[in-house]
Amino acid sequence: MDRSSPPVLRVSNLCKSFGALRASDGIDLDVRTGEIHALIGPNGAGKTTAINQLSGELSPDQGEILFNGQNVTALPVQKRAQLGLARSYQITSIFPAFTAVENVAMAVQSKQGQNFRFWAKARADRARIDPAMTVLRRMGLENVAGAIAGELAHGQQRQLELAMALATQPKMLLLDEPMAGMGPEDSRRMTEILLPLKDHLSILLVEHDMDVVFALADRITVLVLGKAIATGTPQAIRNSPAVQAAYLGELR
Amino acid sequence: MANSTLSRKSLVLLLGLVVLLALPPVALALDEAFFISLFSRILIYALAAVSLDLILGYAGMASLGHGAFLGVGAYVVGILAFHVSEDLAIPFLPGAWTGTTSAVIAWSAAIVMSALVALAIGALSLRTSGVYFIMITLAFAQMLYFFFVSLVTYGGDDGVNLEQRNSFPLLDLGDDTRFYYVCLAVLLGFIYLCQRLVNSRFGMVMRGCKQNETRMRALGFETYKYKLACFVIAGAGAGLAGALAANQSEFVSPGLMHWTRSGEVMVMVILGGMGTLFGPVFGAIALLLMEEILAAYTQHWMIILGPILILVVLFARRGIYGFLAGDGGRDG
Ligand SMILES: Nc1ncnc2c1ncn2[C@@H]1O[C@H](COP(=O)(O)OP(=O)(O)OP(=O)(O)O)[C@@H](O)[C@H]1O
Ligand SMILES: [Mg+2]
Numbered sequence: 301m302d303r304s305s306p307p308v309l310r311v312s313n314l315c316k317s318f319g320a321l322r323a324s325d326g327i328d329l330d331v332r333t334g335e336i337h338a339l340i341g342p343n344g345a346g347k348t349t350a351i352n353q354l355s356g357e358l359s360p361d362q363g364e365i366l367f368n369g370q371n372v373t374a375l376p377v378q379k380r381a382q383l384g385l386a387r388s389y390q391i392t393s394i395f396p397a398f399t400a401v402e403n404v405a406m407a408v409q410s411k412q413g414q415n416f417r418f419w420a421k422a423r424a425d426r427a428r429i430d431p432a433m434t435v436l437r438r439m440g441l442e443n444v445a446g447a448i449a450g451e452l453a454h455g456q457q458r459q460l461e462l463a464m465a466l467a468t469q470p471k472m473l474l475l476d477e478p479m480a481g482m483g484p485e486d487s488r489r490m491t492e493i494l495l496p497l498k499d500h501l502s503i504l505l506v507e508h509d510m511d512v513v514f515a516l517a518d519r520i521t522v523l524v525l526g527k528a529i530a531t532g533t534p535q536a537i538r539n540s541p542a543v544q545a546a547y548l549g550e551l552r
Numbered sequence: 553m554a555n556s557t558l559s560r561k562s563l564v565l566l567l568g569l570v571v572l573l574a575l576p577p578v579a580l581a582l583d584e585a586f587f588i589s590l591f592s593r594i595l596i597y598a599l600a601a602v603s604l605d606l607i608l609g610y611a612g613m614a615s616l617g618h619g620a621f622l623g624v625g626a627y628v629v630g631i632l633a634f635h636v637s638e639d640l641a642i643p644f645l646p647g648a649w650t651g652t653t654s655a656v657i658a659w660s661a662a663i664v665m666s667a668l669v670a671l672a673i674g675a676l677s678l679r680t681s682g683v684y685f686i687m688i689t690l691a692f693a694q695m696l697y698f699f700f701v702s703l704v705t706y707g708g709d710d711g712v713n714l715e716q717r718n719s720f721p722l723l724d725l726g727d728d729t730r731f732y733y734v735c736l737a738v739l740l741g742f743i744y745l746c747q748r749l750v751n752s753r754f755g756m757v758m759r760g761c762k763q764n765e766t767r768m769r770a771l772g773f774e775t776y777k778y779k780l781a782c783f784v785i786a787g788a789g790a791g792l793a794g795a796l797a798a799n800q801s802e803f804v805s806p807g808l809m810h811w812t813r814s815g816e817v818m819v820m821v822i823l824g825g826m827g828t829l830f831g832p833v834f835g836a837i838a839l840l841l842m843e844e845i846l847a848a849y850t851q852h853w854m855i856i857l858g859p860i861l862i863l864v865v866l867f868a869r870r871g872i873y874g875f876l877a878g879d880g881g882r883d884g
Contacts, residue, residue, distance in 0.1 A: 355770065357766075357770075376769070377769045377770055378769045378770075378771075378772050378773055378774050378775070381769070381770055381771060381772035382772045386770070386771075387770055389770075393764060393766065393767045393770070394764070394767065395759075395760055395763045395764055395767065396763060396764075397759075397763055398759070398760075398763070402756075405756075406756060406757075406760050406768075406771060407771050409753055409756065409757075410771040410772040410773055411772070414753055415753055415754060415757050415773065415778060416753075416754055416778075416781070417752055417753040417754060418748065418749050418752050418754050418755075419748050419752055420752060420753070421748075421751050421752065422751060422752055422753045422755065422756045423751065423756075425753070428753075464767075464771065468771055468772060
């Protein structure tokens with residue numbers, strides 16, 4: 301992590317209401333280059349709503365999002381993805397009828413372009429498949445490369461989704477509860493996969509499991525009722541009376 | 553296992569091809585020349601159905617306005633021929649062109665015009681999805697239908713008669729058998745083209761959009777652009793089918809654009825097997841044959857067809873072709 305360089309993601313005064321409900325209430329947030337930044341908070345705090353605005357699936361009522369210094373607040377999802385902002389979903393989002401390797405190959409293809417090639421067979425194209433296999437191997441999914449994605453075990457589908465995000469070679473990952481619904485074994489594997497990723501990219505990680513958060517995060521932001529009530533190192537967050545009162549206390 | 557299903561699929565396709573190739577001489581030998589023109593019509597609708605399957609079965613765009621492109625293609629041929637027979641310059645075009653009966657020019661023009669119309673309709677319709685997309689494509693087709701109904705120069709409701717079929721330099725299409733083989737060749741050529749298309753990078757983008765468009769966008773794909781391109785290709789295919797249909801019946805009317813026609817083409821796709829390029833051909837054969845046979849007994853043949861359709865949707869998810877070809881007919 302580099303403290304001197306400008307943040308890869310800078311969010312200021314992000315606001316989003318659903319009717320009378322303020323799901324994002326003036327959120328300020330910086331994610332530094334090479335940082336794993338955890339976003340935690342109780343159910344319904346507005347974590348997914350925040351992620352959706354950062355990825356471009358929801359447009360904020362107010363506020364500004366800078367990605368690598370560029371104002372992306374008005375850009376649609378696909379433009380932000382092209383700039384290197386990749387995401388995973390709280391509810392698994394894959395191509396269920398494709399094989400696992402084909403799921404990842406779509407991500408590879410997105411990066412490579414040439415989407416208007418009408419003639420050559422895509423499934424036999426080594427330029428698509430080889431990088432996809434490399435990513436699958438890194439995730440330990442090479443054994444199920446040929447399996448239909450919709451028929452994989454839940455944990456494997458979660459890993460596959462991360463593989464898709466990684467295959468676009470992003471600068472930053474927005475991960476919405478990547479371990480949701482995973483057993484302890486898969487969860488530990490996922491932690492091992494995520495940790496070394498810091499070398500190449502920055503991660504904003506939404507996660508409920510505090511052990512995972514404290515094992516991975518460089519910094520933590522606590523969200524309660526749409527407000528970011530504290531940001532700091534895991535140590536500082538753990539010891540913050542405000543956070544304990546609002547959130548950690550009820551978990552421990 | 554994989555091998556036996558593969559050969560089952562090849563067997564079904566080979567058998568189908570042999571039947572279609574042998575049909576004219578057999579029909580002539582049995583003194584039933586009527587079958588040649590019936591099956592020409594079937595092949596033409598199969599072409600339209602394959603083109604609809606491209607957007608419906610592979611890209612997940614349920615268009616209920618595909619008849620619009622069929623009609624535009626047919627009217628291009630009809631209008632060009634009309635101006636030849638009346639020796640009348642075509643309005644709004646430079647150079648006082650009095651039309652043509654050349655197949656190469658007229659059919660090319662039909663393809664280009666229907667592609668342009670598809671570009672316009674698609675550009676607007678694809679801003680919506682789901683039920684709205686169905687309704688808006690339907691609305692555009694109905695608009696075109698009423699536009700041509702009101703074109704009195706070209707016969708309005710009654711349409712335009714062709715004095716003769718279009719002609720190729722060395723090939724007279726007036727002969728039904730020859731015309732049949734031209735239709736068959738065009739259909740097979742189009743299926744081959746689609747086969748390459750759906751397995752290309754572009755095709756993978758279409759399949760991705762059908763399964764999970766949100767995911768596609770999150771991966772960085774400009775899905776709108778690719779879906780529009782696919783919609784235009786499908787429109788062009790249906791336009792070519794329209795050009796053939798005009799030649800087959802030597803008659804063009806707004807009926808081709810009526811929503812019931814679009815619905816019929818969609819039924820062919822579902823009945824034959826969505827998302828398989830050969831399925832719509834089986835669907836076209838089945839639907840038009842049933843129509844032909846049942847219509848001889850009752851004009852309410854739709855009452856019989858309806859339940860059959862429901863049974864197919866319930867029990868043969870991959871349609872007739874999926875049923876015949878087994879797992880080999882799958883093409884996710
Ligand atoms: N599209 C929407 N329309 C209306 N209300 C919404 C919408 N999306 C989210 N909400 C509400 O906004 C609040 C924040 O929801 P959000 O999904 O962002 O919470 P979260 O922190 O991700 O919760 P969880 O930990 O359960 O995933 C909730 O009260 C939710 O009901
Ligand atoms: Mg959430």
